[in-house]
Amino acid sequence: MGRTPCCDKSKVKKGIWSPEEDAILKNYLNKFGTGGNWIALPQKAGLQRCGKSCRLRWLNYLRPDIKHGGFTQDEENIICNLYNRIGSRWSVIASHLSGRTDNEIKNYWNSKIKKKLKATKTNSNTKTTTTTTAPSSSNVAAATSTNSTVDEVTNFPVPENFMANGLNANADQPVFLLEGFKYCSSVNNNTGLFSQTQQDSYLFNSPSFGMDENYGVKGFQMDEYSYEVLSNVLSNGSPLNWY
DNA sequence: AACTCTATCAACCGCCCTCCC
DNA sequence: AGGGAGGGCGGTTGATAGAGT
Structure with missing residues (x-):
């Protein structure tokens, strides 16, 4: 039957x-x-x-409201963030991108982003063995001690008090969040400051483009410079500058 | 030029959920 | 209450175009 x-x-x-x-x-x-x-x-x-x-x-x-053509960096960023958070719920992800269908997003993920992640994971495996020993700060050393876990997605050690948040928009750096904070955007490697983008405020229904303290950016990318940023966060908990 | 490989994406399949009788 | 029909969704397939040899 x-x-x-x-x-x-x-x-x-x-x-x-x-x-x-x-x-x-x-x-x-x-x-x-x-x-x-x-x-x-x-x-x-x-x-x-x-x-x-x-x-x-x-x-x-x-459908008349369908948007065809390549995905923008902003759209890819949203897809990555949401996928890391909710997994392959394509229809939910599609609901955050106007004019995009679940099928299109799914195809894009499978053909483009997944490959990027795979390549990054390979690189990360190499990088893990080098960068985890590179930071000089004792705070960082503590953060990446045996108490930390390894993120299954990026294969990077997750420092204590932080949680993994997938990869950045370029899918070339793992991103981590200070626990208790809703969002981490990317860090500018030149200035050491954190950026906020419009789609991020959109994702978390923040009232405006200029977020308030509750949506404070306290995350970092696990690159060499960001270990220094992390060191500041862990040692004094001071809010970081925004730009 | 011909063949093979790879990437892309439209479309199908089938399971699960919801609604209605 | 429960069973069936339709809708929604995620996984997968297959056609095709373009790149590489």
Whole structure:
């Protein structure tokens, strides 16, 4: 006793949609909407397609508010952050990116970001053995002592009082958060100051672009310079400058 | 030029959830 | 209350284009 199929697979067309089919579906939906029933829609519209196929075609391609083309760095940043937080819940991630579909994000993740992460992980394995011994600060040494754990994603040691937050936007540096703080943005290696970006305030429903203290940025990237920043955080807990 | 490999992305599959009768 | 139908979603596949040899 299997589940009843949604349509007769032998009577429906499969594969790439033709421009004519697209036009029929688009015209029908513009005139009548879905009618709350995708399964019955193809017959009404005169399409030899499965209702689910029509729904997918509309949602992923024909909808007027769909944004096609390459992802911006900001979008990639949001995807990385959310994936690290909630995993492969593509529809939720898509809801944070206007005009992007879950399918598109999923494809982008699988074809681009995942590869970046893999490459970074390989690099990190090498880097871990060198950088963990490099920092001179005793605070840092304490932070990366045997009490720390290793982040499964980046393979970097997670210092005490910090939690792993995946990789930065370029996927070339692990990012860590001081526990209890909601957000970590990237550190500028030249100035040592932390940046805030618009999508970050968006992610956490911060009231405005200029966040308040509750959304304070107290994180760092595990590169050599940031060990120094971490040293400051751990030794005196002073808020870091923003720019 | 021909062939192979790789990346990309549209589309399908099938499971799970929700809603309605 | 529970069973069925439809919708939603994540995983996977397969076609195709472009790069490499």
